[in-house]
Amino acid sequence: MNRFLSNATNRIDAKGRVSVPSAFRSVLSDGGVRELYCFQDFVFPAISVGGPELLDRFERQMAVEDPFSPAANEMSLLVHGGGVFVKLDPEGRLMVTDFIRDFTGISTDVMFVGRGDYFQLWEPQAFQKAQAAAREGRKSRGLRPE
Amino acid sequence: MNRFLSNATNRIDAKGRVSVPSAFRSVLSDGGVRELYCFQDFVFPAISVGGPELLDRFERQMAVEDPFSPAANEMSLLVHGGGVFVKLDPEGRLMVTDFIRDFTGISTDVMFVGRGDYFQLWEPQAFQKAQAAAREGRKSRGLRPE
């Protein structure tokens, strides 16, 4: 498994650190990633996290759009200007900064949510809500695995 | 028999494990599957379980859309983030996590229900009710055999 899948919730300790789930760490080390790039999601109250190649991915997307469109402009602002780098400590933990807390509402627990090429940090309750809303929308459109 | 058919109910033990029915296990081992992908059903209070190819099926659906569209984003949230991987122990048991319990209402017994390509985990009573309701709905629509 070389992608970020599934989810897990971990507790923030007294120093403001939280363990990245083991499954996600092995995806990172398989890719030789030591430093992570984080920025705010465009629609959800979540922080997206990935290796430096995540930056490339969004830049490609911006390139296909009109560079002066509001969407591309906004994307650049968030991705280029709003991103931060974080490092993992030897045990695989990261610091939960105010940048993360303020945007997500995270206080005591962090939910790690796999998104395939990258993963996200969520406040657990907020994720439940967003997921329930997404499921409702999907149900009404009738999409099923079959 | 290479598909998941019929149903069976097994008890959860003190450690929160439950045996996957033998018939389902042999379908899995025929396919060389050791790790299972689970997600919440979109309609019923049941967890759907299958091999990784179940995930592939979702991803193919996502691939036809613009990967940056809201619909694809929403679906990734459900499929990548909402799904969970579980492993079977050497005896063919799986852990009944809170993820499963909360969504299905399962507490002491698990009903395994074959659905062809995949199978589902139900709280036994809930399944009886849903099945009865399905019969009623079908009857009121004139008893068409599909």
Added chain:
DNA sequence: TGGGACCATATGGGCGTCAATGGGATTGGC
């Protein structure tokens, strides 16, 4: 046809390993 041996599945629990967490020590920047 009935009883008993046999087999497969389901279930119960001990134990080791590893991930998650907590806290003390050290470094480095302001």
Added chain:
DNA sequence: GCCAATCCCATTGACGCCCATATGGTCCCA
């Protein structure tokens, strides 16, 4: 020289792996 980030080590608690037992059904043979 102080505060905060980083590193290092200890603890614990969950999970995976192993073996033992129970249970129910089937087959064989008397």
